[in-house]
Amino acid sequence: MDWEVFLDPYIQAVGELKIKLRGIRKQFRKQGRHSPIEFVTGRVKSIDSIQEKMVRRNQQHDQLEDIAGLRVMVQFVDDIYEVLELIKNRQDMTVVLERDYITNQKESGYRSYHVIVEYPVDTIDGPKTILAEIQIRTLAMNFWATIEHSLNYKYRGAFPDDLKRRLKRTAEIALELDQEMRQIRDEIKEAQLLFDPEHKRVSDGVGNSDDTDEFYR
Template sequence: MKLRLWRERLHPYELAVQELVMKLQFVIKEHTDCGVYCPIEKVNGRVKSISSILSKAERKGIPVEEVLDRIEDIAGIRIICQFEEDIYQVVEYLRSRTDMKVTSEIDYIAHPKPSGYRSYHMVIEYRVQTSFESCTIPVEIQIRTLAMDFWAVVEHSLQYKYEEKIPDRIRRRLMTSAEAVISLDEEMTAIRDDIKEAQTAFHKKANLVQDIMNSLGVLSKTVADEKLMTLQNRFFELYNQGNMEELRQLRDEIDLLCKMQLQEKLNL
């Protein structure tokens, strides 16, 4: 297959990755805007390079003309979570979505690979509409914690460096570090509620501050400078004190003032 044709055939895969990353990042935004903890920490995606696709096809003995039909991880999404429990929440969430169909799942967390690799793998079917066709694309989704991801990236780099023949001494150290990752995730789980509470409080405060700043920006065009400075000084004072209740009262007061200013404009 010519290089140009390969690139064209991969366009639907690129679109699938872009759409899925955007949708899952919006899930994070929705939770953040509502001040609610999100089990998804971050999302990224990729489409395998042509050389990687051909290399995998050669390793698995797949004829070139069958590559796109038989390789399911040409398009890939990686979802990173803070806690192991979050992974299974994300799995249930993906199963419930109507814009994708889960076709296979492998739980490498409950059943790690011999190397120590741990992650949750799903393959989904996702429909895209390009400029020229509508088609269903297989996408592999890997869901793992931050610690699992760090280990997996290191292991992948070593596999590449040693051409999948990692020396025994390094393999033993990898297994030891894999056990450390399990311990780290267990420790994180033990303090999960405290971390979630702190993060939720932070997001609520950040959203409250953003609301106040936006409203002050609106008022800056309509109220006298002296009044605006008074409100700003109150805001900075309450912010430095960390007084959430009085910050909420200030937000309501500023919102009311904005509505009054708007009503005055409408009455003119």
């Protein structure tokens, strides 16, 4: 098959979704309001990753849900659900599946909220609807997940028992951090707006930290 032709709509979708989600953040900050979105990253799976997952899942390429992937980082757990509602209320995408790894934390300690959306892309051959995965997580969740992924790559999932226990403990610490930050959320939001009035004049994201678009889970 022609992988370049197949992947083009996914590449287009990731680009458009990043702009739209970053636009939400920009609108909140221009109004001097706390933005539930801290930053956004995105990527399209590599061909090798797609082929490996097709074999592992016994699925065809067009059945995979996460070829197009977006990650929305937030400061507070409550922001996750605000972002979720913003996504559900949009007219340009449809949520078709939700996976709540916050209420139903994985045994490893992984926490995040995943939604699969149908997103229409306009191509020269007409509209094409593709599936995209949007992961919504706090900065603490993301820090833990990024470290765990790196270690998983090294150990291929077969963690030594001591390391497994340490990862479990650090996941508990990340959870405690999110819980503490939730308790003082209003104080933090007020302080941030006072400290950073530039929130009212936000660029379009070019050159900002959210232009880092590599992630793998």
